[in-house]
Amino acid sequence: MTQASQDSSSDAMLEKLKTKPGSTKELFNKFMTGLTAFFTVAILIPLVAVVFDVAREGVGQLGLNVFTERPPAPGLTGGGFGNAIVGTLITLGIASLIAIPIGVLAAIYLSEFGRGTKVAYGIRFAANVLTGVPAILAGLFSYSIVVINFGGFSAFAGGVALSVLMIPIVMRTTEEGLKLVPRGMRDASLAVGATQFQTIAKVVVPAALPTIATAVTLAVARAGGEAAPLLFTALNNNFWSFDPGRPIATLPVLIYFFSIIPYRPQQQLAWTAALVLLGIILIVSVTSRFLTRQKQF
């Protein structure tokens, strides 16, 4: 090849590197980028709209009294829903106490011991099905097991119903987190003479804590907003109650009842309750992240 022809061919190569504004390829590229950006913004619309709506309608009533007082009688103004806040915290607390240990331990089994086994596959499949089951069926389950056999409607029965919703979420998300812990860390731990249990407890689970926190937050957020499974388990209660063995008021159930009765003050209170519920879920999410944050990862 001569010097001249080499030069001209490298010129042609350089020409190929330059962008060609207005070419179909270029336009299509721009169009697709724009499309993805548009839908990214679009999915924010419902979220922002809901938060904005709830805040606008609910913030007017927000005062200390909603946290400290009981709901007013139909038609009367004032009052609050302190008992329902407490009730929501108690039922969610019970549900978490049941769901987190079961979900996390099951996830540990799936990721550390049962990888690739038929049992693990079956459990994973069942959990996926359970995530898609309508929430009211979780209530039905708790009703037929707890309510009927163990002293009627109660906060505990409500917690059991919610835990059924939480377990698959905690389990699946935690499992994903455990799987992300590199194989090398397990090897390193075993290589200094740790048992498999020590390796899981001291290396794998701590490394996966942020994901476990996400798992718990997702599960609490899902369960915290459900009214259906509580309607015939925790029932409702117009009075203060701290007893897990008795019916209890909860925010979703209160929102449900107050938004369908034709009294304006109650409807207003339902908006405020929705705002408080959003706040609680936000606080759970922020604290769980704060508690499990890694110094450096």
Next chain:
Amino acid sequence: MVYDSATAVETDTIIRTENTSIYYGDFKAVSGVNLDIYRNKVTAFIGPSGCGKSTVLRCFNRTNDLIPGCRVEGRVTFHGEDLYSKDIDPVQVRRRIGMVFQKPNPFPKSVYDNIAYGARINRYPGNMDELVERSLRRASLWDDVKDKLQASGLSLSGGQQQRLCIARAIAVEPEVVLMDEPCSALDPISTLKIEELMNDLKQLYTIIIVTHNMQQATRVADYTAFYNAQEAKGGKMGYLVEVLPTDELFNNPKEQSTKDYVTGRFG
């Protein structure tokens, strides 16, 4: 193995394999290895990729147990004890035969906790601060990290991380340290540091190192074992060609295939 009597006298076998074959399921990855590893010496494993160097290395501390379907035939002895007999606890084996991996794998914990981890697991009765300092000094990492013991192990550079892993491995005072291509992810300076380190460490420990770098083998190893692979059913089957004192293996090997490999005329 047959050695001249001069070598045999001054050495002392710590690990011995007798006709050891290793399988992954039905696939025989390594066949019939007979090998002696001498105490306080550095032994290097060289050979083409896939000939089973890592596989043999892992069977010394029973890391292969963790791979489903992996099976060892023949005998592997440590101080004359059969490592694969029923009453041997693999956890105790790994306590005494430590390992450093190809990719630096510090825990997402502080430098201090990385070193203290194994000692805590094994209920080390002594002073933890001293142990951490001693281990870091032995791994010649102390000067780099003495002011940031609480920083995350993952915040160190690649070479520092690998020395941290070495410090972590020797903090539990093993007798043997297995190293699987410990320098393959490192720059030449870190590599040299780790090689110097090996020369110091062999006063206290027995070291077996897998390497693809033949200069490295000549620099650090007292003995070098050459592995090769041949076609067999289900894939390539690895076997030990020969093991000799390093300069003999490189300058005057007994087998033609070794000669071809070390002079770069291989395959």
